[in-house]
Amino acid sequence: MKDWNEKCAVVGIYNAYNASILSYYSLFSMQHRGQEASGISSSNGEKISTYKNSGLVTKVFDENTLKKLQGNSSIGHNRYSTAGEDSIDDCQPIFAKYSLGELAIVHNGNLTNAKKVRKNLIEDGAIFQSHLDTENLIHLIAKSHKHQLVDRITDAINQIEGAYALIFLSRTKMFAVRDKYGLRPLSLGKITNPDGSVGYIVASETCAFDLIGAEYVRDVEPGEMLVFEGAYSKHITMPKSIKIFAANPKPCIFEYVYFARPDSKVFGRNVYEIRKKMGIELAKEHKIKADMVIPVPDSGVAAAIGYSRESGIPFELGIIRNHYVGRTFIEPTQSARELKVKLKLNPIAEIIEGKEIIIIDDSIVRGTTSKQIIKILRQAGAKKIHLFISSPPTISPCYYGVDTPDKSQLICANHSIEEVRDFIGADSLAFLSLQGLKNSIQNAGEEKFCQACFDENYIEDLQE
Structure with missing residues (x-):
């Protein structure tokens, strides 16, 4: 599955030795959530230092840059643009000096009223340095007449709408905030320092x-x-909890489908186990005879394992992914797009030739990548190809921090399943039902998720 990009990753470290290094490793582990830029701000109690640049974490930071980020508290960010433009000014953290001192902010999500808030701020004299909706918060905090930073942040939060997991770093404190719907994930962990402090x-x-x-x-x-x-x-203690809003949880269901790393716990549940259950549910809903089950690597692996176990059809790694393919300097022609797929995915013809196969992927967006995958499997000699998707058809774009194509480019929003099957060239095409997806999530009960990408039921008070 391609063409979906969440994203960003945020991290905050408080009261830990070499905090910037811990932020670096944390961002490295979450590189999948954003590859365009990376940045870290750190505090030594007297001042905040910031370094950010375009590129992967390992490209942006080296030993010398990390040494300059002194202090035992830090925040970090991996960027994938969901709003704004691509420039160094649009990298995070956002840093500013204001009447109470210094402040840095990182944000994962998307503010649905950002344009309106920005317009009002500019009319009131604010000068912006970036295209980021996150910068609105700096101005709102700076303009607040509250005397304490915690109250200024609360004041600012009450003026924004949308999806956000935010971390604020001052010279001596750190603040972490989630929107009332909990659309974007954010977890708390404890670090034990070498001297036993917390x-x-x-x-x-x-x-x-x-x-x-x-x-x-x-x-x-x-x-x-x-x-x-x-x-x-x-005198470090457990962080103080302040309820800014009454919770109305509607976490993003697509975190389980694609975004999160399978070894993560997101919204309190292990992602790998849920994806495996998606494959089990898919096998219950769509029974078919075949010689083998093959995943589209890497996102389809867990679901393919689940499908194989439930159906009894053997699992094979029939496609090998090249993990070292970066951006290619190729003109966006049809032949170039085909080459790009071949650079990343290579079928094992000796396994596939003459076989009827079920290939498992997590979703279909435009359908162009699926079409190329089916083509290379045909060329490898597959007799029949059944493409099964471990989520429902994607019919709507997301406005809550996920970079998705316009609805006109979402193939399942504009064509029947049979028409999509014809376009991609598979012998059959099937999707997991929305109920099957919900069944896959442990202890979901009556829990409500944001699933607007599958049913167009957007959160009413978060319309753009």
Whole structure:
């Protein structure tokens, strides 16, 4: 599955040795959530230092840049643009000096009233340095007449709408906030320092905790602000919890389908196990005889394992992915698009030739990538190809922090399943039902998810 991009990743480290290095490793573990730019701000209790640039985490930072980011508290960000333009000014963290001191902010999500807020701020004299909706918050905080930073942040939060997982870093404190719907994930973990003292981490995914040896504590609740303080007075305590809004949880269901790393715990549940259950549900809903089940790597692997186990059809890694393909300097012609797929995915003809196969992928967006995958499998000698998708048809774009094509480019929004099957060239095409997707999520009960990409039921008060 291609053409979906969430995204960003955020991390905050508080009261931990070499905080910027821990942020670096955390961002490295969440590289899948954004590859366009990376940045870290750190505080030593007296000043905030920031470094950010375009590129992957390992390209942006080296030993020298990390040494300059001193202090035991830091925040970091991996960017994939969902709003704004691509320039160094649009990298995060956003940093500013204001009447109470210094402040840095990182944000995952999308503010649906950003244009309106920005327009009002500009008319009131604000000067913007970036295209980021996140910069609105700097101005709202700076203009607030509250005397405490926590109150200024609350004041600013009450003026924005949309999806957000936000982390704020001042010289001595850190604040983590989720919107009342909890659309974007944000988890809290505990760090044990070498001297036995305690620090904390908040991050978009718990795979960041695993890499640095942090212990998962809980998710930041929808509508909650966590206030971290005391690091520089050596009286660190559990972060204070402030309820800014009454929670109305509607977490993004697509985190389970595609975005999150399978080894992460998102919204309190393990992603790998859920994706495997999606494959099990898919096998229950769509029974067919075939010689083997093959995943589209890497996003279709867990669901293919589940399908294989439920159906009894053997699982094979019939397609090998090249993980080292970056951006290619190729003109966007049809032949170039075909070459791009071949650069990334190569079928094993010796396994596929003469066989009837079920290939599992997580979703179809435009259909062009699926079409090329079917083509290379035909060329490898597959006798019959059944493409099964471990999510429902994607029929609507997202406005809550996910970069999706316009509805006119979503193939399932404009064509029947049979028409899509004809376009991609498969012998059959099937999707997991929305109920099957919900059944896959452990202990879901009556829990409500944002699933607007599948049913067009957008959150009413978050319309753009």
